[in-house]
Amino acid sequence: MHGIQKSFGGVKALRNIDLQVKRGSCHALLGENGAGKSTLMKVLTGIIAKDSGKILLNGEEVQIQSLRHAEELGIAIVPQELSFISYFTVAENIFYGEEPTRPLPLLIDWKKLYTACDEKLKELKIDLPSKMQAGKLNVSDQQMMVIARVLAKNANIIIMDEPTARLGHGEVTKLLKYIQYLKTCGKTIIYISHRLEEIFEICDTITVLRDGETIQTAPTSQMDSDKLINLMVNRQIKVNTTRTRKSSIGETVLSVKGLSKKGVLRDVSFEVHKGEILGMFGLVGAGRTEAVRAMLGVDRYDTAEIRLDSKPVVFKNIGQALAAGVALVPEERRKQGILPNTPIYKNVSICNLKALSRLGLIDKKKELEYAKHCTEILGVACSSVFQNVGNLSGGNQQKVVISKYIDRNIRVLILDEPTRGIDVGAKDQIYEIIEGLAQQGMAVIVISSEIPELQLMCDRICVMSQGKVTTVIDRSEFADSDNILRNAIGI
Numbered sequence: 001m002h003g004i005q006k007s008f009g010g011v012k013a014l015r016n017i018d019l020q021v022k023r024g025s026c027h028a029l030l031g032e033n034g035a036g037k038s039t040l041m042k043v044l045t046g047i048i049a050k051d052s053g054k055i056l057l058n059g060e061e062v063q064i065q066s067l068r069h070a071e072e073l074g075i076a077i078v079p080q081e082l083s084f085i086s087y088f089t090v091a092e093n094i095f096y097g098e099e100p101t102r103p104l105p106l107l108i109d110w111k112k113l114y115t116a117c118d119e120k121l122k123e124l125k126i127d128l129p130s131k132m133q134a135g136k137l138n139v140s141d142q143q144m145m146v147i148a149r150v151l152a153k154n155a156n157i158i159i160m161d162e163p164t165a166r167l168g169h170g171e172v173t174k175l176l177k178y179i180q181y182l183k184t185c186g187k188t189i190i191y192i193s194h195r196l197e198e199i200f201e202i203c204d205t206i207t208v209l210r211d212g213e214t215i216q217t218a219p220t221s222q223m224d225s226d227k228l229i230n231l232m233v234n235r236q237i238k239v240n241t242t243r244t245r246k247s248s249i250g251e252t253v254l255s256v257k258g259l260s261k262k263g264v265l266r267d268v269s270f271e272v273h274k275g276e277i278l279g280m281f282g283l284v285g286a287g288r289t290e291a292v293r294a295m296l297g298v299d300r301y302d303t304a305e306i307r308l309d310s311k312p313v314v315f316k317n318i319g320q321a322l323a324a325g326v327a328l329v330p331e332e333r334r335k336q337g338i339l340p341n342t343p344i345y346k347n348v349s350i351c352n353l354k355a356l357s358r359l360g361l362i363d364k365k366k367e368l369e370y371a372k373h374c375t376e377i378l379g380v381a382c383s384s385v386f387q388n389v390g391n392l393s394g395g396n397q398q399k400v401v402i403s404k405y406i407d408r409n410i411r412v413l414i415l416d417e418p419t420r421g422i423d424v425g426a427k428d429q430i431y432e433i434i435e436g437l438a439q440q441g442m443a444v445i446v447i448s449s450e451i452p453e454l455q456l457m458c459d460r461i462c463v464m465s466q467g468k469v470t471t472v473i474d475r476s477e478f479a480d481s482d483n484i485l486r487n488a489i490g491i
Contacts, residue, residue: 001017001018001019001020001040001043001044001053001054001055001056002018002053002054002056003016003017003018003052003053003054004016004017004018004019004040004043004050004052004053004055005017005050005051005052005053006039006043006048006050006051007051012212013036013039013212014036014039014040014043014050014212015211015212015213016053016213016214017036017040017053017209017212017213017214018214018217019040019207019214019217020217021157021188021190021205022188022204022205023156023186023188024183024186024187024188025183025188025189025204025205026179026183026188026189026191026202026203026204027188027189027190027191027203027204027205027206027207028191028192028193028199028203028205028206028207028220029041029190029191029192029207029209030192030193030194030199030206030207030208030209030228030231030232031208031209031210031215031232031423032210032232032393032395032423032424032425032426035209035210035211035212035232035423036209036211036212036213037192037209038161039212040209041077041159041161041190041192043055043064044064044070044075044159045064045067045070045075045076045077045159046064046065046066046067046068046069046070047066047067057073057074057075071150071153071155074154074155074156074157075155075156075157075159076150076153076155076157076158076159077150077158077159077160077161078143078146078147078150078158078159078160078161078163079161080161080162080163080165080421081332081334081335082142082143082146083146084134084142084145084146084149085134086133086134086135087133087134087135088133088134089130089131089132089133089134090117090128090129090130090131090132090134090137090145091113091114091116091117091130091131092113093134093145093146093149094117094120094121094145094148094149094152095113095116095117095152096149099113100112100113100116114130114131117130118130120148120152121148124148124151124152125178125181126144126147126148126178128141128144128145128148139166139167139171140167140168140171140174140175143163143166143167143171143175144175144178147178151187155187156186156187156188157187157188157190158182158187158188158189158190159189159190159192160179160189160190160191160192160193161192162192162193162194162420162421163175163191163193164176164193164195164198165193165417165420165421166331166417166420167449168282168283168286168449169283169449169485169488170283171283172198176198176201176202179191179202180202191203194421194422194423194424194427196225196228199220199228200220200223203220204219204220205217205218205219205220206218206219206220206223206228208228208231208232210231210232215231215232216231229424232423232424232425248275249273249274249275249276249459250273250274250275250441251273251274252271252272252273252274252307252310253272253273253274253308253309253411253412253443254271254272254306254307254308254326254411254412254443255270255271255272255305255306255307256268256269256270256271256291256295256304256305256306257269257304257305257306258303258304258305259291259294259295259301259303259304259306260301260302260303260304261290261294261299261300261301261302262302263467264287264290264294264467265287265290265291265294265301265467265468266466266467266468267468268287268291268464268467268468268469269469270462270469270472272412272443272444272445273443274441274442274443275438275439275441275442275443276438276443276444276459276460277434277435277438277444277445277446277457277458277459278443278444278445278446278458278459278460278461278462279445279446279447279448279454279457279458279460279461279462280292280445280446280447280448280461280462280464281448281449281451281454281461281462281463281464281484281488282449282463282464282465282488283449283465283488283489286464286465286466286467286488287464287466287467287468288416288447288464289331289416289447290467291464292328292414292416292445292447295315296315296318296321296326296328296414297314297315297316297317297318297320297321298317298318308324308325308326308411308412309411322351324411325409325410325411325412326410326411326412326414327404327405327408327410327412327413327414328414328416329398329401329402329413329414329415329416329418330416331416331417331420331447333394333397333398333401333420333421334390334397337397337398337401338389338390338397338400338401339389340388340389340390341388341390342388342389343385343386343387343388343389344371344375344380344382344384344385344386344387344388344389344392344400345367345368345371345372345385345386346371347389347400347401347404348370348371348374348375348385348400348403348404349362349367349370349371350404351404351405351408352370352404352408356370368385370407371385371403372385373406373407374403374404374406374407375399375400375403377403377406378399378402378403378406378433379399379429380392380396380399380400380403381393381396382396393426394421394422394423394426395422395423395425395426395427395429395430396426398418398419398422398426398430399429399430399433402415402433410442411442411443412442412443412444412445413437413442413443413444413445414444414445414447415434415444415445415446415447416447417447417448417449418430418434418446418448419431419448419450419453427453431456431457434446434457435457446458451481451484451485452481454484455478455479455481458475458478459474459475460472460473460474460475461473461478461484463484463487463488464488465487465488465489470487470488471487473487
């Protein structure tokens with residue numbers, strides 16, 4: 001890709017970007033949210049058209065007209081938010097649109113479909129049950145199914161956008177090994193991630209973007225973490241350092257005892273105090289999100305004793321929990337946290353419409369003032385509160401989600417993977433927001449798959465494994481990362 005430029009209105013998203021990727025290599029594409037990574041990949045896959053510049057494939061210029069055209073050329077993407085049909089089987093998803101048919105038109109030959117899928121999965125060295133519904137797979141297997149789908153279409157250039165963001169430690173290791181295998185097969189990988197340790201493990205070359213421009217391309221061997229961060233953000237950011245916790249920890253605000261659900265949760269107990277940040281760590285399937293969803297009434301549970309401000313409570317749904325002062329920032333930000341095609345001000349006000357209404361009608365002026373106030377407090381970078389949330393970077397989208405609970409009587413804020421898919425600069429800002437909320441006396445629960453993140457922010461870490469709490473670790477013991485991981489594995 002040479003001299004790629006793209007503007008949206010008067011805003012230049014891509015400024016004369018160059019990207020050269022060698023066949024059979026793993027090429028990292030790094031940059032803060034809003035640096036231009038996603039826009040550049042949308043150009044490469046034909047989702048949006050470039051304003052100017054050239055795309056050369058195997059030395060020949062190509063004009064990529066659409067996503068399907070890109071796939072025909074051997075270019076495919078595994079998006080961060082996995083796209084598949086949950087009630088279709090693995091085989092139906094992999095061969096969607098290319099199912100083998102019987103002589104009669106429009107009739108799928110199911111036997112051939114599943115046989116072909118089993119043979120293709122064996123060829124690709126991917127172990128998946130072809131007849132299982134995709135929605136019943138764990139996240140790691142869903143990821144492998146999407147990878148199998150693009151490989152089944154003979155993709156030679158595979159773009160992976162934050163592929164490990166939703167995976168646990170073991171699943172990350174498995175995926176990285178498979179990417180190494182794809183390289184030996186001659187496949188070319190463009191790897192987008194904010195996890196620098198993964199970049200150094202599997203990538204051969206790194207290109208850094210900033211503000212829509214190519215800043216530097218160099219072999220991975222010539223880079224280190226500090227240099228990459230400086231290139232990405234052009235300012236110093238402290239990472240993996242110990243924060244000085246300023247908030248004083250008070251009385252217990254929320255306590256959960258004996259939370260159980262057959263086959264999912266086993267006697268889960270924890271508590272969080274006023275001004276405290278409690279971390280929840282565990283590998284995929286540990287039950288962290290499941291415990292929170294059950295507690296908030298999203299999912300049913302068998303037994304539990306839940307107390308808010310020492311008073312027993314039973315939440316029948318998330319609305320009751322919110323009314324009681326317990327709020328959730330969900331893991332699936334785009335699916336559950338925002339309305340992407342809706343203006344910022346409507347996203348911010350949606351949970352507080354009653355207070356912004358008069359005689360049953362929304363006071364538009366009051367709504368706009370409220371949205372501006374909340375977004376200014378959290379430093380949301382936007383052109384105006386009329387901008388659609390879906391056009392913001394991941395970090396700013398997350399700020400919008402959190403802003404819904406500013407200036408409300410929230411006693412407990414639960415954040416599920418709050419920095420997933422967010423660059424290092426925006427992560428630091430999210431950490432500061434969480435710390436600020438704790439300083440105001442809010443009890444905060446942070447669910448995260450990143451041990452360094454929890455070590456950085458939290459006062460205590462509740463470790464879960466296979467649906468139960470294995471230990472609760474005090475801040476004085478945080479330095480022993482191996483101990484945290486051992487408890488998460490269940491050793």
